[in-house]
Amino acid sequence: MLGGETVEGVESLEHSDPRLRHAVEALLFAATEPLTTDRMARVLEIDETTVYQALVDLRTDYHDGRGVHILPVAGGYQMVTHPDFAPFVGKLLAAPPTRLSRAALETLSIVAYRQPITIPEIEAVRGVSSDGVVRTLVERGLIHEAGQKETPGRPNLFVTTEEFLVYFGLKELTDLPSLETRTDAPE
Amino acid sequence: MLGGETVEGVESLEHSDPRLRHAVEALLFAATEPLTTDRMARVLEIDETTVYQALVDLRTDYHDGRGVHILPVAGGYQMVTHPDFAPFVGKLLAAPPTRLSRAALETLSIVAYRQPITIPEIEAVRGVSSDGVVRTLVERGLIHEAGQKETPGRPNLFVTTEEFLVYFGLKELTDLPSLETRTDAPE
């Protein structure tokens, strides 16, 4: 039985209970590999036929057209995204393909050398509004928020991430070219 | 528009199209980390408000009691299994990472409220050496180095990571319990 004696907090369930279907849903969702009905039956401590029935019901819920569906695969079942949305999923999972813009690189160097730093401080150096570019850098995981500055308005502080080091092939922040040699450059 | 011009194989969709909701479903499912509406908007090439609306609709579909639900966390959204089924899912999964020790939780609280902070500063609050516990937290990806303090010795500064928010299921740092309200209690 999917139930109280062995696993606390979940009451005994009738075989037709929709919660059984949702228990199967939780298992299929969490597993990264296909699950056999046999394995699910052992985890849920019920018989395989009941699991199979719950699975049939669940597959009806995950009807065609939804973002996710349940496929029989390799002797078991697996939740996968619907092929219709593959282009988007592919885009999501792909490494950020675009290169960084000049503005992004400029902002990134300011953060790298002056961190932790607020957006107004970045803007003071660049002389232009930097809200958007900071957001882009945060989304690309190259910088992130790190507390607030103890000044009026408590603006967010930003620092570079470990991803920043990876992206630029740096071992540590001190690997960054020294600022002194660069300030002489007239441009 | 979630549409044909940019991504092949998917026809143009009206904003009210249920397929948009299912596109969001596919993205949330495929991502193993929380996704912001902004990131989804860029992947789907539609505006953020539309994504947000689709997300609201989708969260209604994933009502309470289902095996999986959608949590707002770390400024984004993440699909996770429902707590009711935790005993079963836990049985299925390989041993989850160990819980944090008291010392780790204590140190993490100090970093969260005082970031960016150095190890000597943490030690001043705790009154005990905190080198080891800081290293553990860095290894677990809950805090990370973010520059150095401009004081003699230039000690490293530490801040909490996004993983910190994800780990505790916090939407943002301000979700942390306030320090002030608790100070009056003499015990």
Add this chain to the structure above:
Amino acid sequence: MDLLLHLIRQNKVDIYDIPIALIASQYIDTLAQMEARDINVAGEFLVMAATLMEIKSRLLLPAHPGLDPEGEEEAEDPRQELVDRLLEYQRFKEVADSLQDLEANRRLCFGRGMPIEVDRAGPTPLLLPETAALSLLAALRRLLEEADEAPVTSLRRERITLQIKLREVTRLLQHHKEGLGFRELFLHGGDREEIIATFLALLELLRLGRISVKQTKALGEIRVKWQQPAEVGV
């Protein structure tokens, strides 16, 4: 700090009015016990012990408000700094409690992408194709022995081709997604030729990877299950 706070709570004393002499001696006693139990007493504990002793000695001095270098204000309680630090530390301990609660709740929700445990407990592991073929062969021999004993009932002999049997077995297994027992595949077809045709069809499907074969124990029941060609998931 933790130890100090513990002693204050244990003695149920007001944190704003710490009996320093009492707490200091308990603190030093505890350190001595730790040393006796061979626990390495870290330097920080000794620093705190020294701080306590210093406060204790300052409290013993007669108060001279007029000599206070700070001026008009009444001389600060020498315990004040320690009290501030204790209160601060106590707040963080409370936050740590909240984090612990959050952690406990969060651990009940599993995201995707966590590795699942290797299924060692499986009582009916799938047989490798080579082993499966051998078990099928053993089962076939038993089946044929029984068939020999059975009286020949059909006089009209149809020619059964492997193609026909392949289609028939495939249909049967696709219909029974949860799998069929080996014998159930031979229910209609007592004669030797048909049994062998069915058997050859099974072997072919096994070779193509379209069926999986499980056997609970040696010579136990064999379960045959249709296996969908692997589809690419995300």
